[in-house]
Amino acid sequence: MAYPGFGGMQAPVVNPGIPYIGEIQGGLQPGKMITIQGFVIPGADRKRGWLGITYEECGFHVNLQCGASTQPRADIAMHFNPRVMAGVVVRNCLQNQAWGGEEKQHGPFPFAMGQNFEMIILTEPDKFKVAVNGQHFIEFRHRIPFQRVNTLAIDGKVQIQAIRFDSGMPGAPQAQKGGAPVFNPFPQVPGSLAAPPAPMVPPGPMAPPGAHPSSGPHALQVPYIGSIAGGMYPGRMVIINGTVHPGAPDRFHFNLQCGASTAPRADIALQFNPRFAARAVVRNSLINNGWGGEEKDTPYFPFMPGQPFELMVLCQQDSFKVAVNGQHFTEFRHRIQPLTRVDTLVVEGKVSLQQIRFT
Structure with missing residues (x-):
């Protein structure tokens, strides 16, 4: 479904079952990106090949399809x-x-058993571009009009943590010097469509099933303090992928704040504070070292110990809108202006971070 208030953007898919078959809402158009975060499951399947010879293979596939029909099979x-x-x-x-003629890559193979990956598929007028783990990987020229594609299918020895659909935002601001790097795995060549920038901190994958994410080499350190290049402004979104610590976590919080000062303490435009004992998410602001009135009303408590989540904060003219796992959760009206003062993200508490993006 589309996320209410997020410009009709399709909600992310979190921890889907495999095989996965899902609709691509609105189909494909130039500039649209599909981001898939996953984990290659160790082990191999025995297959029967040419002349009945058996062999072992570990692999998976991602299909961009024209529907989900199996009889006859969709293009x-x-x-x-x-x-x-x-x-x-x-x-x-x-x-x-x-089947048509196969194409195979020349160069390094970016997938490994027991390892995480992030794959991004960008639609261009004449081809698909694919990046893996932040690096441009291959191109595949269209043999079928991309306008017919409306379905994503994934199967094989893979676990998927998240799927995101981004329609693309031409002209989105670039990160400034000293801020988060701009991740653009699709280098522009003359005559090509520029890929929309998607700042990412860092381009690290998610943790494998059963592992504590903070133990991985790509996990972000908590407490986390990071700059938001250019500050916040209407239309800007922060996307945070994390995992609540297992056991009996007390709380954690995300702050959108005006700098990183501790003496005096920086103003906080929005503190988003899940509290597990009370099963409440408290929102507040800090101005001139004084806390404002707490806001607690929410339809449900969306966080669980040991479970991953995706938090999306959209800055609008009059408020922040917050979604958790693709569902609208709450709004928080601005108490601090101008919004460009809000230039720092802070995360603390019983949580591990896998990825932070600014769009």
Whole structure:
């Protein structure tokens, strides 16, 4: 479904089952990006190949399809198939139940058993561009009009943590010097469509199933203090992927604040504070070292010990809108102006962070 108040953007998909088949709302158009965060499951399946010879293979596939039909089988505009044992990624398309000619990459293989990955697919007028773990990987020229594509399908030895759909925002501001780096895995060449910037801190993947995320080499340190290059402004969004600590966590909080000063303490435009014992999420602001009135009314408590989450904060003209796991959760009217004063994100408490993005 589309997220209410977020410009019709499709809600992210969190921890879907595999095989996964889902609608791409609105289909594809140039500039649209699909971001898939996953984990390659260790182990291999025995398969029967040429002349009945059996072999082992570990792999998965991501399909951009024209519907979800199985009888007859839907056309596939791009079949992206990492084969881990062979160290190759095969791309192909299926038209009228017949496969076309395979394409295989030349260069390093970016997937490994037992490892996380982030894959981004960008639609351009003449091709798909694919980045893996922050690096441009391959291109696949359209053999089927991209306008027909309306379905994403994923299957194989893979666990998916999150799928995001971004329509693209031409002209979005670039990060400034000293701020978060701009992640653009699709270098522009003359005559191509520029990919919309998506600042990311850092381009690290999520933790494998059962592992404590903070133990991974790509996890962000908590307490986390990071600058928001250019500050906040209407239309800007902060996206935070994290995991609540297991056991009996007390609380954690996210602050959107005006600098990182501790003496005197920086003003806080929004403190978002889940409290597990009370099963409440308290919102407040701090101005001139004084806390304002707390806001607690929420429809439900969306956080669970040991469980991952995605928090999205959209800055609007009069308020912040907050979504958790793709569902609208609350609004908080601005108490601090101008919004450009809000230039720092702080995260503390019983939580691990995998990724922070600014769009």
